[in-house]
Amino acid sequence: MTKVLFKRKTSTEIEELPIEDGSFIIDIEKGRSYTDFGDERISVGSAGNEVAISETEPINEDTKVWLNPSTNTEKYKDENGDWQEVAVRAVDYLPIGTVFEYEGTNIPDGYEEIDDNPIITETENGTLIQYNDGRLICMKTLSGNSGTLISWGNLYYKDIVAGNWAFSFVSIDNIQITNATSQFWTIISDYTNSSAGTVRIIRPDSHEQNYNIQIIAIGRWK
DSSP: OEEEEEOOOOHHHHHTSOOOTTEEEEETTTTEEEEEETTEEEETTSTTOEEEEOSSOOOOTTEEEEEETTTTEEEEEOTTSOEEEOEEEEETTSOTTOEEEEOSSSOOTTEEEOOOOOEEEEETTEEEEEOTTSEEEEEEEEEEEOOSOEEETTEEEEEEEOOBOSSOOSEEEEEEEEESSSSOEEEEESOOSSBOOEEEEEESSOOOOEEEEEEEEEEEOO
16 A cells, blocks of 8 residues: 655646546636546536436436445446446645555556655654655653742743754644643743744742643644
């Protein structure tokens, strides 16, 4: 089984795909679907090229595409009038960057084979998990003693410098911060693509406490 990454095709790229008999193509920019028959590409659902959704074989001669919901199959009618399996080549309703397992030997147009085995590296700034397709996860732990906290309205706080990420991001999509104890609330601020910024621990009183904070950042390295 092969891991593949979805790469969106534009309408122009779809139009430039070579005609392959039996191919089913979906173009969300134009809101149209196409099927290749012999040397011709037709717009599915146009006059004389009907689509049938049924559990039994369509009898209408104009039906060129048959979707069977009971077997979850898609077939097209070839030049001899026989039903053949559809090969989906460009389905553009998937999110860009979708990674999934593909059963088959030939990677469809609009996808590329990837090595989804990540490289995991431990550094003095934490752990990084680096994927070949550009995804990056950085994890780090902050632990110690808060010392006496500073008054902040009705609460008390201590700011902890989190240091750099184990690897610099080109973009960060999400950051999660958790506290291994129930003694603090935690918030993170001032982070950048290279720095984890500052973590503020907050308590209802000024008593010093030990802390153990985990930070996970998810984004891209390329």
